[in-house]
Amino acid sequence: MAIFVDQNTKVIVQGLTGGQGKYHGLRNQAYGTQVVGGVTPGKGGTDVAIPEGGSIPVFNSVAEAVAATGATASFIAVPPKAASAAILEAAAAGIAFIVCITEGIPAQDEAKVYNTLVRDYPNTRLLGPNCPGIISPGKCNIGITAGEIAQLPTASGPNVGIVSRSGTLTYQALYELKQRGIGVSTCVGIGGDPVPGTNFIDCLREFQADPETHAIIMIGEIGGSAEEEAAEFIKANVTKPMSAYIAGVTAPEGKKMGHAGAITSGGKGTAKGKMDALAAAGVRVGLNPTEAGDLMAEIIKAL
């Protein structure tokens, strides 16, 4: 088991013939992910060669790709201008799980896309935008995570689920667990934008229900109230032990810290508030990523 994606997930890459899409799409394929097709309007009928042999067919539209391959997931690696349309095209073609790594989508577009999905495509889940993607180690890797830093889960466990708002801190969390030999069931990067398609709670709910996940690490950052909402959810619904880290304790007020969503204003969205809320929900909160890893090691040992 894993959450959202596993060895049976068939993935198409929207933008497979572009620089990012090709690089990461082929890396995902090399990891063992079933990358069954690519979509680039006007390049249908061509294919992208796999360095180790074989090739991935390219289609003009997501609908064509789905009809030909039976894909249920899409990896979107297109520029910000084209990303909203790409997400909606995938949803309209019946794709159930969309991963969009694109950074820099205007907030107005993102809000519109989110609400369109909720209304018209309730069975489609969007991960991102501006996220590193998702990896179920040994089974499926969609996005830009370097697969080799993810520790494989063991059949008997205990295994840890990871959910994070930041890309590099997602890698850091994977690395901390690998250093300690702790298996990972699934690692989800939900992204740093103001309106993420998938939030902490969506992932926590899945991890709680996933028999292969025994504990959860959550990595948040300043801005918004997603961590506080997650804390409420944890208090009521999550029985699996958790550790957490929140980045941005020292971030100055009113400045966007790299991520479009990482900004505190009017005393809201601070790291302190988030850490307190999580601690009050029974989550063990580390002051840096290593400490969150150490706390998880303690949790695992006690299981």
Add this chain to the structure above:
Amino acid sequence: MDLFEYQGKQYFARFDIPVSPGDVAYTVDEAVAAAEMAGYPVVVKAQVQVGGRGKAGGIKLADNADEVRLHAGNIIGMDIKGHLVKRVWVEHASDIKKEYYASYSLDRAAKQHLLMLSAEGGVEIETVAVENPDAIVLLHIDPVDGLSAATARDAAVRAKIDDEAVDGVADMLVKLYRCFTEGDCDLAEINPLILRPDGGVHALDAKVSLDNNAGFRHPEWEEFRATEELDEREQLARTHDLQYIGLDGTVGIIANGAGLAMSTLDVVNQVGGTAANFLDIGGGANADMMAAALGVINFDENVKSIFINIFGGITRGEEVAKGIVEAMGRVELRAPIVIRLDGTNAEEGRAILASAGIPESKLISKPTMLEAARAAVAIANGTN
């Protein structure tokens, strides 16, 4: 990107939101010319992106050219809470019957647009929210549906906007919503939105924050960018496309990824240091990016040590190491580097750094984030 009041008003005008007639002035003579155009009496307003201008003496009424000269002369060059006043906005002084408040922003929790409307304007909305929360109408708007004139009018009535102003305010709300959405604002706020004795309404102030991600479809924002108040370090970083925020501390920081960069600031603070900046060089930490980043850090005279915190995911450790060695050959640094290199191919990277022949007085390598932070802070604080 936050706009100055005068830019906000110019932006409003594009969406037919009425503002007082006026103009921006960089000199006393320009201020007088603007006043003559606007018609006396006028208000001379300091253009700075900080609250409390009025209390600081940055907003003055003037009945004639001599008074404009006096006030503009005092205000231009004034320091308001660390912000130098480079320009004033001179506009016709309005007769005010009532002051209201209106703003649009994104409610991240609800994932919808949020209208805040109040009949109690002219004061900080945060104060109203605490002292009299019922005086603020909050209306969520689905971005797919947008805002209809009927809904806007209903909100105005619910907010207890005076009867004679309801139609005018509703019209303003629709126009301001267009400005917020089509104009790609993170925030569009009017405080105060005034009712005049003649029954008309218009925006007496403008607070506009633009979404930088939408810049590609707004070539007209170029003029706003030209006046953005960045310090020299931030200007330099921008020319190299680096995500940089200047701070006041002594440890210069370079990290790959926004989350890791934020985390680096935190760890430096945790072990007793202060960060000089936030700098995210992104995923591809090649030699050019590293050289540019080091150049920006090097420009900062407060920097006593440089903490490079790299986690190799896609970026490979040996590439980062080569980048640093090459960059150090190009830039003569004012402070030593402490590097923590971890993740993919970190050992190869550390080996490259070790064999590059750089003395330990210039480059120290530490295996973990915490140890590196301690070393960088010890150097910066002079306790090593």
